[in-house]
Amino acid sequence: MGRRTNLTLAALLLAALASGFWSFSIGTDWLIDPSIIHGVIALAILVLSPWKSVVVKRGLARSRPGQVWSLLFLVVVLVTIISGLAHTADWARALAGMTMMQIHVGAAVVALVLGIGHYFRHPQRLRAPDLDRRGFLRLAATGGLASVLWWGWERLAGASRRFTGSHEVGSFDPSGFPVTSWINDVPPAMAADTWRVEVGEMSFTLEDLAAMSEDDIEATIDCTGGWHSTQIWRGVRLDRLVESGAWRSVEVVSATGYARRYPARDLDRLWLAVAVGDEPLSIGHGFPARIVAPERRGFWWVKWVVAIHPAMTPWWVQSPFPLT
Ligand code: HEM
Numbered sequence: 001m002g003r004r005t006n007l008t009l010a011a012l013l014l015a016a017l018a019s020g021f022w023s024f025s026i027g028t029d030w031l032i033d034p035s036i037i038h039g040v041i042a043l044a045i046l047v048l049s050p051w052k053s054v055v056v057k058r059g060l061a062r063s064r065p066g067q068v069w070s071l072l073f074l075v076v077v078l079v080t081i082i083s084g085l086a087h088t089a090d091w092a093r094a095l096a097g098m099t100m101m102q103i104h105v106g107a108a109v110v111a112l113v114l115g116i117g118h119y120f121r122h123p124q125r126l127r128a129p130d131l132d133r134r135g136f137l138r139l140a141a142t143g144g145l146a147s148v149l150w151w152g153w154e155r156l157a158g159a160s161r162r163f164t165g166s167h168e169v170g171s172f173d174p175s176g177f178p179v180t181s182w183i184n185d186v187p188p189a190m191a192a193d194t195w196r197v198e199v200g201e202m203s204f205t206l207e208d209l210a211a212m213s214e215d216d217i218e219a220t221i222d223c224t225g226g227w228h229s230t231q232i233w234r235g236v237r238l239d240r241l242v243e244s245g246a247w248r249s250v251e252v253v254s255a256t257g258y259a260r261r262y263p264a265r266d267l268d269r270l271w272l273a274v275a276v277g278d279e280p281l282s283i284g285h286g287f288p289a290r291i292v293a294p295e296r297r298g299f300w301w302v303k304w305v306v307a308i309h310p311a312m313t314p315w316w317v318q319s320p321f322p323l324t
Pocket residue numbers: 013016017018019020021022023024035036038039040042043045080081082083084085087088089104105108109111112150153161164165166
């Protein structure tokens with residue numbers, strides 16, 4: 001009995017991690033929201049807690065070395081679940097200088113490490129009868145209960161969110177949305193008159209870009225930190241800036257070294273923006289120029305752009321999430 005509970009928990013934890021990163025990576029609305037799948041999987045862990053608590057009591061009854069780690073694991077899993085629920089209910093956007101989402105993902109990654117240790121201290125094997133009819137009925141009941149819990153939580157606490165799970169802030173107010181970095185980039189101050197952006201063999205000044213800007217783009221920036229904001233941006237579409245060629249991708253590089261690579265076929269859906277809501281970009285929001293990438297999550301919206309390199313490299317030759 002306990003073995004089956006433990007194995008189901010192992011599967012749920014891995015599925016929660018996978019669906020969490022999945023919902024982090026999407027920028028377009030799909031038929032099924034990964035954030036819903038993620039929520040149901042996560043709540044299924046709670047559904048199993050009465051059974052798991054029997055295992056825990058039995059384990060703790062025989063004192064063994066290393067149990068402190070199991071208890072730490074328990075605490076970290078609880079922090080992960082509670083911070084997830086707190087994000088959904090919008091209890092607090094930030095705690096101790098971190099957003100609720102940062103706490104959530106940070107705790108989930110620590111839980112993965114502790115969980116691997118826990119598994120190797122308590123290895124469990126799948127046996128053929130686990131996959132019989134009763135096993136499936138049990139799984140279905142767990143999934144059903146978790147779905148009902150998810151639905152109830154959504155009605156009770158779920159503040160209105162985008163399909164990514166993000167909350168709206170300061171739309172159409174160019175100073176109303178947060179200045180955010182992926183990890184620890186500090187806004188670099190750049191002089192408007194000496195700044196240049198290198199695009200392949202060419203180079204443009206801020207004045208050039210302002211003169212070439214013809215598009216007003218209404219687009220939603222949706223940070224994986226858990227907020228989104230819709231603004232009117234102005235800039236130059238990248239397919240008008242980049243010399244045409246048989247490129248496979250373009251890499252956009254920031255003054256800080258932060259960079260992302262996009263498929264060349266997306267150049268007509270990406271802008272180098274110099275203004276938001278009729279005002280120049282503030283330093284924090286990417287002055288002199290930043291990428292506006294509708295349908296892509298915030299980490300694609302490279303700020304403080306200094307170079308755009310067309311290349312023959314496929315766009316996916318990069319880490320799925322930035323590393324700096
Ligand atoms: C041990 C792994 C994890 C557990 C147990 C877990 C648990 C939870 C829970 C309980 C919620 C609230 C669900 C709801 O209100 O419907 C949630 C929401 C969320 N989690 Fe996780 N999580 C885990 C890992 C991750 C990871 C690795 C990421 C991202 C990389 C992530 C991203 C999110 C997001 C974006 C939401 C908001 C979804 C929404 O509001 O609809 N989670 N998580």
